[in-house]
Amino acid sequence: MTNPIFFPAPAKLNLFLHINGRRPDGYHELQTLFQFLDIADELSFTPTHQSEIILEPPLPGVNNSDNLIIRAANLLKPYTDKARGVKITLKKNLPMGGGIGGGSSDAATTLVVLNRLWQCGLNNQQLGQLGRKLGADVPIFIHGYAAFAQGIGEQLTPAFPAEQYYLLLTPNAMVSTAKIFNHPDLPRSTPKFPPEQYCYEKTANDCQGIVTDHYPEVAQALKWLVEYAPARMTGTGCCIFAPFTTLSAAKAVADRCPAQFHSRVCQGMNQSSLYKKLEGLGL
Numbered sequence: 586m587t588n589p590i591f592f593p594a595p596a597k598l599n600l601f602l603h604i605n606g607r608r609p610d611g612y613h614e615l616q617t618l619f620q621f622l623d624i625a626d627e628l629s630f631t632p633t634h635q636s637e638i639i640l641e642p643p644l645p646g647v648n649n650s651d652n653l654i655i656r657a658a659n660l661l662k663p664y665t666d667k668a669r670g671v672k673i674t675l676k677k678n679l680p681m682g683g684g685i686g687g688g689s690s691d692a693a694t695t696l697v698v699l700n701r702l703w704q705c706g707l708n709n710q711q712l713g714q715l716g717r718k719l720g721a722d723v724p725i726f727i728h729g730y731a732a733f734a735q736g737i738g739e740q741l742t743p744a745f746p747a748e749q750y751y752l753l754l755t756p757n758a759m760v761s762t763a764k765i766f767n768h769p770d771l772p773r774s775t776p777k778f779p780p781e782q783y784c785y786e787k788t789a790n791d792c793q794g795i796v797t798d799h800y801p802e803v804a805q806a807l808k809w810l811v812e813y814a815p816a817r818m819t820g821t822g823c824c825i826f827a828p829f830t831t832l833s834a835a836k837a838v839a840d841r842c843p844a845q846f847h848s849r850v851c852q853g854m855n856q857s858s859l860y861k862k863l864e865g866l867g868l
């Protein structure tokens with residue numbers, strides 16, 4: 586038997602995150618800049634003729650029926666032959682609930698790869714609409730290019746931030762996105778600015794204050810890293826990152842990092858590694 590092909594589901598950073606307002610349905614209007622990282626979960630897909638969707642191994646603490654991978658595959662099922670099923674193998678390398686989008690990226694990789702394997706014939710816009718049902722972050726992973734996002738995160742404009750090195754810290758905490766967005770003290774009125782005026786130093790993460798107030802591990806990681814570089818939180822937490830222009834500068838700070846913050850050095854990428862892999866395979 587040939588070895589299965591593993592497809593990456595890369596992580597992302599929110600290089601900044603501004604909250605501009607709240608819509609009547611409770612969702613928040615925001616501005617953010619998404620860039621991919623060269624770290625990823627990995628998924629393999631073996632088509633079957635038993636109509637079942639099987640995921641192995643299950644994620645600790647997540648029922649398979651709630652797993653975004655299974656939910657994504659189920660959303661695609663109506664577009665293929667009833668007799669088609671799939672066995673999916675997941676290598677979970679990314680921390681969960683860290684604001685680097687692992688679950689959303691797993692869902693996007695599932696939609697993009699199964700669309701091809703099951704010959705569903707959907708285009709990326711249609712896949713993005715399906716993905717949106719699973720979470721606000723899924724469309725950026727289907728889009729596959731760094732982008733400035735507005736609206737509730739679904740209006741994407743191409744962006745080309747420098748592909749810098751980042752030191753990424755994963756404090757020992759799990760932050761719920763819904764809890765942060767529902768917090769009464771969350772700042773919700775940062776003025777919008779035109780994407781072409783973006784500058785890292787003039788932006789912020791509006792969720793950071795609430796998260797550091799409630800999760801001391803996140804506050805400690807931020808306090809430590811900010812001594813070395815302009816550190817900030819990604820998404821609604823809890824990972825903290827700081828940009829570096831050279832790999833050696835990022836590694837030098839990583840070498841000093843206390844073990845409790847689980848540091849790793851990675852690089853920003855303006856094209857998702859999923860699309861690089863698909864191109865390499867001619868898919």
Ligand SMILES: C[C@@](CO)(OP(=O)(O)O)[C@H](O)COP(=O)(O)OP(=O)(O)OC[C@H]1O[C@@H](n2ccc(N)nc2=O)[C@H](O)[C@@H]1O
Nearest residue numbers: 599611612613684720721722737738762763766820821822
């Ligand atoms: C804000 C971001 C930035 O990347 O946070 P992270 O999850 O990455 O940390 C994302 O857009 C999150 O996307 P995702 O994690 O897919 O969120 P969803 O499942 O769609 O929504 C979870 C909950 O967050 C709130 N929510 C989410 C997005 C948004 N623009 N406004 C909101 O108020 C809603 O209460 C929703 O019920």
Ligand SMILES: Nc1ncnc2c1ncn2[C@@H]1O[C@H](COP(=O)(O)OP(=O)(O)O)[C@@H](O)[C@H]1O
Nearest residue numbers: 652653654681682683684685686687688689691
């Ligand atoms: N395949 C998956 N990978 C990670 N988390 C998943 C997955 N499927 C469902 N989830 C649920 O989604 C939550 C947030 O997922 P994740 O994408 O890791 O975090 P974040 O949205 O903060 O980047 C997890 O805590 C978990 O309960």
